[in-house]
Amino acid sequence: NPEVYLAFADHRGRPFFDLLTRVTAREPRRVVDLGCGPGNLTETLASRWPGAVIEAWDSSPEMVQAARGRGVEARVGDVRDWAPTPDTDVVVSNATLQWVPEHMELVVRWAGRLAPGAWLAFQVPGNFAAPSHQAVRELAAQQRWSELLGDFPFREPDVVLSAEGYAGLLTDAGCSVDAWETTYVHQLSGPNPVLEWITGTALHPVRSRLSDADWESFRAELIPMLDVHYPRRADGTTFFPFRRIFVAAHVC
Template sequence: MWNPEVYLAYADHRGRPFYDLTSRVAATDPRRVVDLGCGPGNLTQTLATRWPGATIEAWDSSPEMVAAARERGVAAGVGDVREWTPLPDTDIVISNATLQWVPEHRELIVRWATELAPGAWVAFQVPGNFDAPSHRAVRDLAAQPRWAELLQDFPFRSAEVVESPQDYAGLLRDAGCTTDAWETTYVHELTGEHPVLDWIHGTALRPVRSALGDAQWEQFREELAPLLAEAYPQRSDGTTFFPFRRIFVVAQVGQRR
């Protein structure tokens, strides 16, 4: 289960990559804009403001997130991005911080590029921080004997969850697209007693939470908190710097040969 309230705790920080991504999509009058992995819909809403003449289509695999999006007036549906196919009038496909959850997403983005009409856009952003101290701490703790059997299906076992910007650019260039790929490391200034733990609670730790009972979950959090505090020490002014690398790709489908 996804918890929209937990996810939105850092809405401003999480929203900035979405705006940086969509600002590079140069479409002026798209007919249909699709948000795959729309989450609670707070960012999807902005697409209707950016392109008021477009039909906005939104998908998410979480019923809880879809319910939150619908409360905001977003016409979202429950669905797996792997099963989505574009309608003929689809001009823009956006996926923000979703494809890292899909092991076969490399093949998926190539399929989208071949199914979309020439001139259509594919834009996605994925975290590139799977080798960061936060994720290493979770992996190391999950590998301890007392947790290993319970967490054997933890999905982020290595740093190779996503590709580099140049590898994604190569995949889409080979699929006939022009590409714009880059990476950015945001330095988030967080506050609170356990700010990094609170941040990853709503995302990376979700599979851990779903695999553990309440008492086990509290114990795991208690063991993880000092590891994260050591990796991300609090400054004397009460803030904690949390560097977060993200990978961006914007591609436009070319003419078929």
């Protein structure tokens, strides 16, 4: 959901820029953004590397439409179908690969097809064991909701590797790897800010399976479960810790 996603654009954008500080390509020919979302961050790639061709993919038609509205030449596509062209010098993926169960194989394949000197940089959330996600899994497992949600594909805690795990994969694939993790403590404002945050991304599979009325009921039941773990502070804000894993791999 581009509108909901952009409500937290500043918080969501910070990991993107932290990742790109480790990519030192000077004059890349082609820069690819896999999972470009609404294009607000893709725009900055064109500013940083004005001589590069910017290629942008996202699986969501709504996100691609929003990106095109910003002037980004985005296309609808599954990252599993993407392959680098010979002039691809930088590949960036921000908070996308966690949605692809076989992404470990994908990044190794991409590294093997990129030319020496190219960069593969990605960031994935590492918060699938966080209270926010645990609360959603617990609620979805209740009889009423399990019957409606069916094979609800909410992400389990082991869908991403550790920083060390990715470093090992890509080092073995012939890359020089910088991998690390950071836990951001986002200070959010407004009513039910954690619910609104996960509504823009993690709860999308729930929303797509429920009627409007059931969706509002699910949200209403989730609010007190989230409030237990993310209480509102005296100043009216809420702290939301969010762990992320970063990898910047330089193909040797």
